[in-house]
Amino acid sequence: MLATQKKMQLSKVQGHDSGCECFFIKYGDVGIKLYDDEDHATRVADRQRKASEHGLGPDILGDVAAYCMPEDLIELAPLNMRKPVLYGYETEIVEVRSDTPWAAIKSLRLEMEDVWGCKIFDCGCRNAGWKSGKLVCIDFGDCSFEELS
C-alpha cells in the first residue's frame, strides 16, 4: 500500500529518543514513532492499536504515513535510520520514568499475557510508560515483542 506522505519540520521537534528499531520524535503535542520499513511500521501500529483498545498502550493518533525528513532532522536519527523517508505514525505521549518499579513492569507483562495473550520480551523501564496513573507498554517493535501462538 502506498502511504500518505507527510513533511517534517525541525522547528516542531521538541525532543527525540531512539532504540534499536524506532526513532521517536516529540512533535508538538504528539509523538511520532518512525521505522525504516513500511511493513514493520504497520505491524507495530497494529499491535499498539490492539494494546490501546485493551487499555495497555498509548492511543494511536493517525494512520501509518511516509515521513519526509529534512536534512537537519536526518542528522538527529540513529545511524541506521538516517534516510530521507521513514515510515511511522502519531501516538499519544506517555511518561517514561527511570524509577518505574520492576514490580509494576512485571504486573504489566502478566496483564499483557492474560488480557491479550501477548508477552513483552524487552521488559524494562524504557519500554513502558505511565498513562493516567496506569503503566502501559510503549514498545511494539518486532525485536521487543512476541505474540503467544
Ligand SMILES: Nc1ncnc2c1ncn2[C@@H]1O[C@H](COP(=O)(O)OP(=O)(O)OP(=O)(O)O)[C@@H](O)[C@H]1O
Ligand atoms: N508513546 C511514547 N511516549 C513517550 N515516549 C516514548 C513513546 N514511545 C517511545 N518513546 C521513547 O522512545 C524510546 C524508543 O522507543 P521504542 O522503545 O519504541 O524503540 P525501540 O527501538 O523499539 O527500542 P528498543 O531498543 O528497546 O527495541 C523509548 O525508550 C521512549 O523513551
Ligand SMILES: [Mg+2]
Ligand atoms: Mg524500546
